[in-house]
Amino acid sequence: MTDNATDMPTNTLNNWENGRWIGQTLEVENGVCAVPSKIAPDNLEYTDEVKAATDHLYDEVSDFIPKFEWPAYAPLVHAINKLKKEKNAVILAHNYMTPDIFSLIGDYTGDSLGLAIEATKTDADIIVQGGVHFMAETSKILCPDKKILIPSLRAGCSLASSITGEDVKLIKQRYPGIPIVTYVNTSADVKAESDICCTSSNAVAVVEHICAERGVSQVIMLPDEFLAKNVARQTDIEVIAWHGRCEVHARFSAQDIRDMRAANPGVTVLAHPECPPEVVEESDFTGSTKAMSDYVENHKPKNVILLTECSMSDNVAMANPDVDFVRPCNLCPHMKRITLENIYTCLRDEKFEVKVSKRMAKKALRAVQDMIDLPPPGEKGHFDPKAKDVFVKVI
Ligand code: 13P
Numbered sequence: 001m002t003d004n005a006t007d008m009p010t011n012t013l014n015n016w017e018n019g020r021w022i023g024q025t026l027e028v029e030n031g032v033c034a035v036p037s038k039i040a041p042d043n044l045e046y047t048d049e050v051k052a053a054t055d056h057l058y059d060e061v062s063d064f065i066p067k068f069e070w071p072a073y074a075p076l077v078h079a080i081n082k083l084k085k086e087k088n089a090v091i092l093a094h095n096y097m098t099p100d101i102f103s104l105i106g107d108y109t110g111d112s113l114g115l116a117i118e119a120t121k122t123d124a125d126i127i128v129q130g131g132v133h134f135m136a137e138t139s140k141i142l143c144p145d146k147k148i149l150i151p152s153l154r155a156g157c158s159l160a161s162s163i164t165g166e167d168v169k170l171i172k173q174r175y176p177g178i179p180i181v182t183y184v185n186t187s188a189d190v191k192a193e194s195d196i197c198c199t200s201s202n203a204v205a206v207v208e209h210i211c212a213e214r215g216v217s218q219v220i221m222l223p224d225e226f227l228a229k230n231v232a233r234q235t236d237i238e239v240i241a242w243h244g245r246c247e248v249h250a251r252f253s254a255q256d257i258r259d260m261r262a263a264n265p266g267v268t269v270l271a272h273p274e275c276p277p278e279v280v281e282e283s284d285f286t287g288s289t290k291a292m293s294d295y296v297e298n299h300k301p302k303n304v305i306l307l308t309e310c311s312m313s314d315n316v317a318m319a320n321p322d323v324d325f326v327r328p329c330n331l332c333p334h335m336k337r338i339t340l341e342n343i344y345t346c347l348r349d350e351k352f353e354v355k356v357s358k359r360m361a362k363k364a365l366r367a368v369q370d371m372i373d374l375p376p377p378g379e380k381g382h383f384d385p386k387a388k389d390v391f392v393k394v395i
C-alpha cells in the first residue's frame with residue numbers, strides 16, 4: 001500500500017548541507033533522505049489568503065526552511081490547520097518530527113510519555129500521531145473511543161518489531177514470577193502480556209516500583225537491550241534483557257564521542273538511554289528526549305551535542321538560539337516517513353486509522369495506565385554516567 005500524498009520521487013536527492021537539515025524530508029529509503037516534489041496534494045496554492053494566514057509563522061522555522069521554499073510549505077500548513085479545526089482534531093508531534101511539523105502544526109509536542117499523557121487529556125475527536133506506529137497504538141489503548149490516525153503505515157520501529165506477544169508468553173513460561181517491564185516502543189500484543197510499561201523517562205522508577213510492589217529483586221525488561229543495561233547500572237534490581245536494539249541509537253559509539261570532544265573542546269554531550277552503555281559512560285548527561293531538551297533549556301551549555309535522532313537538535317535549537325549545536329546525528333527512517341503531505345491526506349481522508357481489538361486494548365491498558373499513574377520520575381529519569389557496570393543476562 002502506498003502512503004505518499006502524491007506520486008513524489010523517493011530517492012537520491014539530498015536535502016542536507018554540511019550536516020544541517022535545509023529542507024523538508026519527504027521520505028527516507030536505505031538511509032537516503034529525499035527532497036519533496038513541491039507539488040502539493042490537491043494543487044494547494046500559495047494564495048493571498050494563505051499568505052495572510054501563515055506569514056507570521058515563517059519566523060519560527062526560518063533557520064530550516066529557506067524563504068524561497070516557504071510558498072511550498074505554507075499552503076499545506078494552512079490546509080492542515082483548517083482541517084484540524086473543522087474535524088476537531090489534534091496532532092501529537094514527537095520530538096523527532098521535522099521542524100515544520102513540530103513547530104507549525106503540532107498541538108502537543110514531547111517525548112513518548114508526554115504524548116501518551118496528552119492523549120488522555122484532549123477532548124479532540126481525532127488524534128493524528130506525528131510519530132511512529134507504537135505511539136499511535138498507545139494513544140488508541142488510552143483513548144479507545146477516539147479516532148487515532150497515523151499518516152504512514154510504514155512508520156514502524158526496530159524495537160517494536162524485535163518482539164511479539166507470543167515471545168512474551170514464552171518468556172513468562174520460562175521465568176515464572178519475574179515481573180515483565182515493557183518499553184512503550186512495542187506493539188499492543190506485547191504490552192497486553194506485560195506487567196507494566198515504561199518509557200525512557202521513567203524506566204528506573206518503574207523497575208523499582210514493580211519490584212517493591214511484588215516483593216521481588218529481579219525484573220525482565222523488554223525489548224531494548226541497551227536501555228535494560230543502562231537501567232541495570234542505576235539500580236540494585238537484577239535486570240534480565242531481550243536482544244532488541246534501536247537502529248538509530250545503537251549506531252553511536254564511545255569512540256564517536258571521544259572524536260567529537262577532541263574536535264569541539266568543552267562541548268557538552270547528551271545521550272538517549274537507547275544508546276549503548278559505553279556511550280552513556282562517555283556522555284555528560286543521559287535521559288529521554290524531553291530530559292535532553294530540558295537540560296539544554298536549564299543549563300544553556302555554550303555548545304552541545306545531542307546523540308539521538310537528527311530532528312531533535314533542530315527542534316531544541318529553535319527554542320535555544322543562544323546555544324551552539326554540533327550535529328552528529330542518525331536519522332530514524334520511520335519517524336521521517338511522517339511528512340506534511342501525508343499528514344494532510346491523513347486528515348483529509350481520515351486514513352490510516354489505528355485499531356486495537358477491545359480484548360487486547362483492555363489488557364494493554366492496565367500496563368500503560370499503571371505507568372502513567374506513577375508520580376513523575378524526577379531525578380530517577382536521569383542516568384548517572386559514572387554508575388558501575390553490572391552483568392545483564394540477555395535472552
Ligand atoms: P522518548 O520516549 O525519549 O521520546 O523516546 C522515544 C523513542 O522512540 C526514542 O528513540
Ligand code: SF4
Binds near residue numbers: 333335
Ligand atoms: Fe524506534 Fe529508534 Fe526510531 Fe525511536 S529512533 S522510533 S526507538 S527506531
